[in-house]
Amino acid sequence: METYLFYILAAVTVIGTILAITEKHPVHAIVYLVTSFFSLATIFFLLAAPLVAMFEVIIYAGAVMVLFMFVIMMLDLGRTDEARRPVLKQWLLPIILGGIILASIGTIATGYAAAPHPSGALTVRDFAETLFRKYGVAVEIISMQLLFAVVGALYLGRKGKP
């Protein structure tokens, strides 16, 4: 049952992303991307990562996408008459490059025999212990990084000449 669910959600994610990147209207692209992120969050849940799934919904589908939407609305980029898609010639080379990368990763992934894994279920307790005991320094560093990002965004968003 869960296996089928994984494949269905994988299809939804990929189709949502394709629709998002080919959509000429930025607001529609954001909405498609939110759909894709929701199904990706469910995939994370199926892969025994409920906290990451929750943060995916809250931070990605919630905060980050709303920030994008906010900027699109603020700069008035959501006009339908001005939106235009890149011409077909521009799609060709990137698709070839992406296809090469995809084929190489696919070849490696299918021929890769992973080592047998311990059959211990991963709980939220394990996650929290790893996060705050083993990688406590990383949490501090990432909080500093967020602070610097706030300072940088405030500096760039100032009125007048930065």
Next chain:
Amino acid sequence: MIVPLAHVLILAAVLFGLGLVCTLVWRSNVIMLLIGIEVMLNAAMLVFVGGSNHWGMADGQVFALIIMAMTSAEVSLALALVVYLHRRKNTVDVDEFRELKD
């Protein structure tokens, strides 16, 4: 593990390829370019979570969380830059931003 690790890796590869194509194609709109970067980072997160599930260790999930925090920092800075550039040139076309000087 509900599915083989290879299938998770293939899904992540497909998502990464789509994000890369989006980043390379959309030169006329810097917002869509940033969306491509988001998709690529999500593919990386999927690899981390899949590996963490496969080997039964929580380290991958921790790194997925850190990628997420990094992404929110990156997006806030990048969108502030977009607003600043739009204020200067009144466009979001990447090709317009060629010069370092004013």
